[in-house]
Amino acid sequence: MADEPLKLSARDAEDLAVVSSMVQDALTRARDMTFQQRERRFLVLLDRFMWERDDGVQVKGKLHNRVRSVLHFDDVTGVQTLNVDLAAQDEVLELLAVAVTESSEASAQVELVFAGGGIIRLHVDCIECRLTDRGSPWVTRRKPEHSLDATD
Numbered sequence: 001m002a003d004e005p006l007k008l009s010a011r012d013a014e015d016l017a018v019v020s021s022m023v024q025d026a027l028t029r030a031r032d033m034t035f036q037q038r039e040r041r042f043l044v045l046l047d048r049f050m051w052e053r054d055d056g057v058q059v060k061g062k063l064h065n066r067v068r069s070v071l072h073f074d075d076v077t078g079v080q081t082l083n084v085d086l087a088a089q090d091e092v093l094e095l096l097a098v099a100v101t102e103s104s105e106a107s108a109q110v111e112l113v114f115a116g117g118g119i120i121r122l123h124v125d126c127i128e129c130r131l132t133d134r135g136s137p138w139v140t141r142r143k144p145e146h147s148l149d150a151t152d
Helices: 013-023
Strands: 007-010 025-027 033-035 041-049 064-074 076-082 092-103 106-116 121-126 131-139
Touching: 007 013, 013 041, 013 064, 013 092, 013 131, 025 064, 041 076, 064 121
Parallel strands: none
Antiparallel strands: 007 131, 025 041, 025 092, 033 041, 041 064, 064 131, 076 121, 092 106, 106 121
């Protein structure tokens, strides 16, 4: 089962939290994101860290995996950015979370939160998200790490 490509869908905030946990620390670039306005679709190609294969044990030199994935949102009516320069096509962006920030019966806002304070906000009529792995995983020695900064 661990070798099967991951395929998840989300239709509410709880489902999206599961998707978010699987794309945490995924890497992407502006050139790998597109808003297809006519189709009301937003796509992101990701190099996803495969948390489902990680046992949490920190060992120097341990091998981990990444896989190419597609994060797909439907029913997108608009896209806003904050601290994300979409003109910097080759800048690597690290995705930290995907979350619903506002929701009503008629619409919702979904935010893609990036390291460094970047946000892409999707205005959607309803939550329609899919995460699908594409291709074969590859090996990496780098496991994403986050330090907790003390604040006074």
